[in-house]
Amino acid sequence: MKKLSKIFLVLCFLPFTLQADSFDDVVNAMKTSNAENVSKYLNNNVELTLLENENLCSKVQAEQMLKKFFEKHQAKNLIIQHRGASAQGAKYAIANYESNAGAKFRVYIFMKDTGHGMLIHELRVEKE
Numbered sequence: 001m002k003k004l005s006k007i008f009l010v011l012c013f014l015p016f017t018l019q020a021d022s023f024d025d026v027v028n029a030m031k032t033s034n035a036e037n038v039s040k041y042l043n044n045n046v047e048l049t050l051l052e053n054e055n056l057c058s059k060v061q062a063e064q065m066l067k068k069f070f071e072k073h074q075a076k077n078l079i080i081q082h083r084g085a086s087a088q089g090a091k092y093a094i095a096n097y098e099s100n101a102g103a104k105f106r107v108y109i110f111m112k113d114t115g116h117g118m119l120i121h122e123l124r125v126e127k128e
Helices: 002-031 035-039 059-072
Strands: 042-050 053-058 075-085 091-099 104-113 118-127
Touching: 002 035, 002 075, 002 091, 002 104, 002 118, 035 059, 042 059, 053 059, 059 118
Parallel strands: 042 118
Antiparallel strands: 042 053, 075 091, 091 104, 104 118
16 A cells, blocks of 8 residues: 555656756756757747747747857856746746857746747847
8 A cells, every 4th residue: 555655656756856847957958058958948939039039939030040059159168157946837937148259048838838848938148
């Protein structure tokens, strides 16, 4: 009976663990300036703001734009300043991003569960 209750608890918390991992994967991909890995977690249409350019774009367009950004501003460090979740299960984070050239940016990541896992619906990178 104890074994059964342990299995039940693991199964109950497994979805929360998997969701946290996808969020952490996005953060790690940004830390390594890897647009391809970030794009794995982009929704089919994403609200993307890179500095002064604000766009509603496809996953493919967003990946290309992120790739150009990372080529120009390769990550030296990314530190999460604030992280949270809504009652509906959306997750968000605010981070400080520093490039190898010393430029500093504020990053906002907003992810929602689409039924196929947590996906980025909005990503903003603004000059600090």
